[in-house]
Amino acid sequence: MNTLSVNLRAALVSCLILIFFLGAWQLSTQGPAIGAATKVGATAEEIEYQKMMGKDPGASKSTGFPPPVEVGKAILKQLSNPFYDNGPNDKGIGIQLAHSLGRVGLGFLLAVMVALPLGFLIGMSPLMHKAIDPFIQVLKPISPLAWMPLALYTLKDSSVSGIFVIFICSVWPMLINTAFGVASVKREWLNVANTLEVKPLRKAFLVILPAAAPTIVTGMRISMGIAWLVIVAAEMLVGGTGIGYFVWNEWNNLSLVNVIFAVLMIGVVGMLLDMAFAKLQKEVTYVE
Amino acid sequence: MLNEQQATPKALGQAGFLKIEKLGKAYHADKPVFADVSFTVARGEFVCIIGHSGCGKTTILNVLAGLDTASVGHAFMDGREIAGPSLERGVVFQSHALMPWLTVRQNIAFAVQSKWPEWKAPQISTHVEKHVEMVGLLPAIDKKPSQLSGGMKQRVGIARAFAIQPKMLLLDEPFGALDALTRGTIQDELMGIVRQTQQTVFMITHDVDEAILLSDRILLMSNGNEHKGHYVPGGLAEVVVNPLPKDRTRAQLHHLPGYYEMRNHIVDFLVSRAKAH
Numbered sequence: 001m002n003t004l005s006v007n008l009r010a011a012l013v014s015c016l017i018l019i020f021f022l023g024a025w026q027l028s029t030q031g032p033a034i035g036a037a038t039k040v041g042a043t044a045e046e047i048e049y050q051k052m053m054g055k056d057p058g059a060s061k062s063t064g065f066p067p068p069v070e071v072g073k074a075i076l077k078q079l080s081n082p083f084y085d086n087g088p089n090d091k092g093i094g095i096q097l098a099h100s101l102g103r104v105g106l107g108f109l110l111a112v113m114v115a116l117p118l119g120f121l122i123g124m125s126p127l128m129h130k131a132i133d134p135f136i137q138v139l140k141p142i143s144p145l146a147w148m149p150l151a152l153y154t155l156k157d158s159s160v161s162g163i164f165v166i167f168i169c170s171v172w173p174m175l176i177n178t179a180f181g182v183a184s185v186k187r188e189w190l191n192v193a194n195t196l197e198v199k200p201l202r203k204a205f206l207v208i209l210p211a212a213a214p215t216i217v218t219g220m221r222i223s224m225g226i227a228w229l230v231i232v233a234a235e236m237l238v239g240g241t242g243i244g245y246f247v248w249n250e251w252n253n254l255s256l257v258n259v260i261f262a263v264l265m266i267g268v269v270g271m272l273l274d275m276a277f278a279k280l281q282k283e284v285t286y287v288e
Numbered sequence: 289m290l291n292e293q294q295a296t297p298k299a300l301g302q303a304g305f306l307k308i309e310k311l312g313k314a315y316h317a318d319k320p321v322f323a324d325v326s327f328t329v330a331r332g333e334f335v336c337i338i339g340h341s342g343c344g345k346t347t348i349l350n351v352l353a354g355l356d357t358a359s360v361g362h363a364f365m366d367g368r369e370i371a372g373p374s375l376e377r378g379v380v381f382q383s384h385a386l387m388p389w390l391t392v393r394q395n396i397a398f399a400v401q402s403k404w405p406e407w408k409a410p411q412i413s414t415h416v417e418k419h420v421e422m423v424g425l426l427p428a429i430d431k432k433p434s435q436l437s438g439g440m441k442q443r444v445g446i447a448r449a450f451a452i453q454p455k456m457l458l459l460d461e462p463f464g465a466l467d468a469l470t471r472g473t474i475q476d477e478l479m480g481i482v483r484q485t486q487q488t489v490f491m492i493t494h495d496v497d498e499a500i501l502l503s504d505r506i507l508l509m510s511n512g513n514e515h516k517g518h519y520v521p522g523g524l525a526e527v528v529v530n531p532l533p534k535d536r537t538r539a540q541l542h543h544l545p546g547y548y549e550m551r552n553h554i555v556d557f558l559v560s561r562a563k564a565h
Binding site: 198 | 353354373379433434459
């Protein structure tokens with residue numbers, strides 16, 4: 001056993017946990033036979049009577065919750081054709097995810113465009129830091145969904161409102177981290193830039209930005225995590241398209257199989273987004 | 289205005305390339321750290337400044353670099369008052385201050401590009417390589433600072449300062465964090481380059497032997513202190529002219545006549561007079 005690497009052993013344990021979980025799921029969705037209590041030598045009339053009462057001795061009771069095999073079949077079916085479009089209430093998972101990712105991407109991009117310059121300003125000027133800080137402190141703890149009614153009223157478009165909600169929830173971690181990263185750039189690097197008479201813009205892009213990049217990207221990673229959490233809730237609220245709407249729609253269809261599938265997809269996509277930012281973080285991190 | 293700042297033609301010559309007049313710095317108006325510091329540095333001269341911590345050496349160097357401002361007094365270089373940092377003065381920082389996300393090549397190229405923005409890539413590359421070779425780091429040119437030893441990092445800092453071909457080099461205790469062996473090697477390298485380029489240098493050090501080996505003159509600074517109920521600010525206590533031959537080397541330094549007298553004099557100053565009473 002010691003000859004196996006830690007990675008391999010960890011993978012093995014992961015597989016065991018998964019198998020145990022699936023097994024437990026399967027067992028818990030297999031209800032006990034309802035007719036088990038009926039005495040063995042029942043006459044045909046008695047059985048007929050019990051069937052009419054909804055207590056078919058041959059049938060097993062369904063908990064309503066789909067077993068893993070059924071979900072597995074649904075996943076295969078959905079993934080085999082992810083981009084079909086049969087009207088507003090029946091679109092493939094790929095299309096729904098694309099809508100959600102589009103909204104998250106747009107809102108996130110807008111947040112970057114606001115948070116980076118503003119963060120630079122706050123980080124470089126103690127005066128602006130003190131002046132803007134109260135606003136950040138009040139606005140930051142507001143649940144992004146609380147903005148939804150105001151967004152719907154003023155923007156008059158559910159999709160744009162979704163983008164706005166993503167923007168407002170992504171902007172704070174990025175803003176705070178950018179300001180912090182910029183403010184804690186080492187004095188000595190700025191001194192080097194100053195003695196070399198580096199112009200302000202060149203200094204911002206070639207000294208301050210790379211120096212603060214690890215902190216900034218950490219802020220982006222946190223923002224993206226929050227954005228992906230919020231988009232599902234926002235889309236459940238406004239409806240129309242997107243993975244959040246898909247979940248809500250399948251709940252209304254009482255298709256738990258599809259709900260479970262969608263929940264899994266949300267997890268997988270969220271993980272991929274996080275991995276992308278982890279990679280970016282690794283790229284910009286430097287060792288002193 | 290500019291004419292007023294021009295030093296007299298006589299002073300502009302060899303004697304007054306760098307001119308410091310009645311410099312003082314006070315964080316509390318009644319207790320200046322140092323006051324009335326005046327000295328000159330001639331073109332091609334190597335001047336060291338020695339003093340205990342807190343006497344204001346680094347402040348003086350930062351004023352010369354344009355990174356700090358004095359409370360009173362003026363500093364002139366080449367007949368113009370020093371106001372803000374300039375590419376005409378290269379600075380080697382105590383902590384080497386290399387950008388850790390750039391390689392050795394990129395660190396020096398950043399400085400070269402700042403000095404000559406119109407230069408094309410091949411020209412920059414040649415210039416960078418020339419200066420990296422000067423400090424013997426060509427094999428490590430594409431490494432990041434984190435992959436280098438402390439001595440190598442400081443060499444890169446020196447190469448970066450020389451690469452912009454400044455009129456004056458300011459060194460803030462550049463070898464303070466190095467072990468004795470590395471320190472000796474880099475001192476020799478620095479001495480070689482300075483003698484070859486006729487560079488004007490102003491350097492802070494804590495090491496008496498280093499000062500005697502490298503410099504033509506040594507400025508001794510005293511700390512501010514209370515004397516008979518009066519506060520006496522720190523300042524320039526004495527200037528020691530190095531009488532040893534110009535071509536001295538580290539190996540024969542302690543055999544030279546006059547070496548021990550000079551060394552004892554400076555050590556005595558540091559022990560008994562620098563922090564007087």
